[in-house]
Amino acid sequence: MKVKHPKKARTTATDNLRKVIDAQADTGISPLVSQKTITTQSGEPSYTPRQEKITKLKEAVGLTQEYTNEIISELNIINEEVTITRDYADAIIRTVRGPLLVLNKDLRIISANEAFYNAFKVALNDTENRLLYDLGNRQWDIPKLRVLLEEILPEKNTIEDFVVEHDFKDIGQKTMLLNARTLQQGPDKTSLILLAIEDITERQQLEQQKDEFVSIASHELKTPITSVKAYTQILGQRFRKAGDNKSVELVEKMDSQLDKLTSLIGDLLDITKIEAGRILFHESHFNFNELVEETIEELQRTTEKHRITKELQPGVTVYGDCDRLGQVLTNFMTNAIKYSPHADKIIVRTVVDKSNVTLCVQDFGVGLSQGDQARVFERFYRVGGPDQATYPGLGLGLYIAAEIIKRHKGRVWVESKKTKGSTFCFSLPMTKQKK
Ligand SMILES: Nc1ncnc2c1ncn2[C@@H]1O[C@H](COP(=O)(O)OP(=O)(O)OP(=O)(O)O)[C@@H](O)[C@H]1O
Ligand SMILES: [Mg+2]
Numbered sequence: 001m002k003v004k005h006p007k008k009a010r011t012t013a014t015d016n017l018r019k020v021i022d023a024q025a026d027t028g029i030s031p032l033v034s035q036k037t038i039t040t041q042s043g044e045p046s047y048t049p050r051q052e053k054i055t056k057l058k059e060a061v062g063l064t065q066e067y068t069n070e071i072i073s074e075l076n077i078i079n080e081e082v083t084i085t086r087d088y089a090d091a092i093i094r095t096v097r098g099p100l101l102v103l104n105k106d107l108r109i110i111s112a113n114e115a116f117y118n119a120f121k122v123a124l125n126d127t128e129n130r131l132l133y134d135l136g137n138r139q140w141d142i143p144k145l146r147v148l149l150e151e152i153l154p155e156k157n158t159i160e161d162f163v164v165e166h167d168f169k170d171i172g173q174k175t176m177l178l179n180a181r182t183l184q185q186g187p188d189k190t191s192l193i194l195l196a197i198e199d200i201t202e203r204q205q206l207e208q209q210k211d212e213f214v215s216i217a218s219h220e221l222k223t224p225i226t227s228v229k230a231y232t233q234i235l236g237q238r239f240r241k242a243g244d245n246k247s248v249e250l251v252e253k254m255d256s257q258l259d260k261l262t263s264l265i266g267d268l269l270d271i272t273k274i275e276a277g278r279i280l281f282h283e284s285h286f287n288f289n290e291l292v293e294e295t296i297e298e299l300q301r302t303t304e305k306h307r308i309t310k311e312l313q314p315g316v317t318v319y320g321d322c323d324r325l326g327q328v329l330t331n332f333m334t335n336a337i338k339y340s341p342h343a344d345k346i347i348v349r350t351v352v353d354k355s356n357v358t359l360c361v362q363d364f365g366v367g368l369s370q371g372d373q374a375r376v377f378e379r380f381y382r383v384g385g386p387d388q389a390t391y392p393g394l395g396l397g398l399y400i401a402a403e404i405i406k407r408h409k410g411r412v413w414v415e416s417k418k419t420k421g422s423t424f425c426f427s428l429p430m431t432k433q434k435k
Contacts, residue, residue, distance in 0.1 A: 098198045105182075105191040107132045107149060119199055121170045142166050148178065153193065157182045163200075175201045207275075215272040218265045225265070229258045256302075267396045271379070274403050281321040281407060283432075288316040288325075288357060289350070295329045296348060303337050311349045316357050319432040324404045331397040332361040332424045338391055340365025340421065356410075356427050364421035373414050377402040401426070409433045 090111075093100055099116035103109055112127050122136050132149075133141040144164050153159055159180040167173045177198040182191050232255045239247040273279040289312050296308050318325070336346045343364035351358045368376065372383045382388060382395035402412045405426045416422035 096196070098196055101132070101193075101195040101197070103132060103149075103193040103195060105193070107193070109135075110192065116197070119171075119197075120168070137169060139166075139169050145178075148180070149193070149195075153180055153182060173201070174199055175204050211272045211275050214268050218269045218272070221265050222262070222269075225258060225262055229255065229262070232258060264394065267394065267400060270400050271396055274400065279403070279407070281324060283319060283321050285317055285319050286322040288318040288430075289314065291322055291326055292329060292348060292350065292359065295326055295333065299330065299333045299337065302334075305344055306337055306340070306346050307344060308333065308346045308348060311347065313350050313352045313357075316350060316352060316430065318357060318428060318430050320408045320428065321404075325408070325428075328401040328404050328426060329359070329361075331401045332359075332426075335397065335424065336361050336363035336365070336422075338393070339363065343421065352430075355429055355431060357430050358425055358427040360423050360425040362421065362423040367418040367420050367422055368414065368416040369418050373416055376414060377412060398424075 093102065093111065093113045096113060097115055099119045100113045101109055101116060102111045108129060108131055109127055110129075112124075116122075117124065117127070120136070127135060133146070142164060145166075148159060148162055148164070152162075159178065162178045162180075163175060164178055165173070165175045177200050179196040179198075181194045183194065184190070185192050232251055236248060236251040236255065239245075239251060270279065292310065292312060296310055300306075300308050333346065333348070340346070340363040345364055347360075347362045349360045349362070351360075368383065375381045376383070377398050379399040380395040381399070382393060398412075405412045405428065408428050410426055410428035412424070412426045414422055414424050
């Protein structure tokens with residue numbers, strides 16, 4: 001893009017004007033009016049009004065020329081800046097490793113980077129100025145992409161991580177992650193679209209393989225652990241009969257470690273099921289308070305330091321998967337115990353409002369910063385820092401809990417203050433929801 005500046009035209013016009021005025025001033029004669037010099041009383045010559053006018057005009061032309069020169073030099077600077085900015089933008093587009101397209105508002109390609117040409121096996125001549133959908137035998141005419149560019153983008157101006165799968169003629173089946181943004185450019189605010197295309201086919205395949213591996217490994221681990229657990233129980237009974245209390249205590253510790261291992265394997269299996277959309281729910285109406293009370297009782301046994309108190313609204317029945325919701329409660333409560341090593345109180349509350357029940361588990365432990373509160377429900381997210389290294393875990397519990405609640409059409413959240421404690425809550429519709 002070049003900025004045309006009217007330097008030459010303007011200087012010639014002002015120069016000509018100046019020449020005419022100079023000539024008239026020098027002669028002081030106009031073909032129509034004869035010039036007279038007026039002498040003042042002191043004898044000093046005074047100029048006629050015409051000469052004065054001409055002098056003023058000359059000054060004005062001088063000023064205009066200066067002004068014009070200033071404008072011209074500013075235009076030159078702007079021109080340079082535009083060139084620098086354009087080169088800068090070009091360099092960014094060329095440097096980006098992923099394919100990137102610049103489109104105009106009619107979806108014609110203004111430019112594409114090397115990565116685009118390499119990844120999608122198209123040539124520059126067959127790309128620039130073409131309609132996106134016409135590229136490479138119309139292989140970019142993808143219905144989902146049309147919806148994205150023609151409906152969603154004009155409304156939102158930016159699109160993040162939109163997944164599109166497509167079978168391309170030359171490069172085969174691809175899964176792409178699209179990010180797009182509209183830019184308003186120039187005084188007439190013409191729209192440009194920046195479209196970044198990330199090929200995530202390989203990454204997705206690797207993820208799938210990893211999930212399959214974790215799933216198979218977890219399954220295979222479950223069987224021997226079940227047998228070891230059975231042997232532990234037999235040993236426990238024998239030691240008890242023989243009155244060997246020290247050994248009974250050791251075997252009980254072994255048994256509780258086996259429970260932890262089983263729950264860990266269960267979490268890994270759940271993750272792979274969630275990722276593959278294979279997690280199944282067995283839903284029915286059940287007594288919610290009973291579930292809460294049973295879970296409290298069970299977890300109270302695992303801690304001597306904490307006293308778990310309950311403030312439950314009576315008679316709550318919920319439609320959902322009792323075991324899975326129990327899993328959520330267990331996770332909230334084990335976290336409350338684990339992350340409040342110096343506190344001695346945990347409170348479990350329920351509140352019923354219209355058609356929803358809300359359950360909160362409050363602890364007075366290490367608490368969470370604002371930033372961590374926003375991320376604890378992410379997969380594998382664990383708070384960093386020297387203190388955290390001492391708490392065991394995979395960072396899966398809350399992610400699984402959030403997925404279970406989501407599937408029950410509910411929501412989860414946390415309120416917390418660092419060093420003061422946290423309150424983890426979920427809220428659920430109590431009645432059956434339409435799928
Ligand atoms: N009650 C709490 N107080 C403070 N931090 C918490 C609390 N609950 C969870 N967290 C933080 O959130 C992170 C994620 O919790 P999550 O339950 O998902 O994983 P985890 O407890 O580390 O491991 P696991 O997979 O065994 O549950 C934890 O590592 C911890 O840093
Ligand atoms: Mg946990």
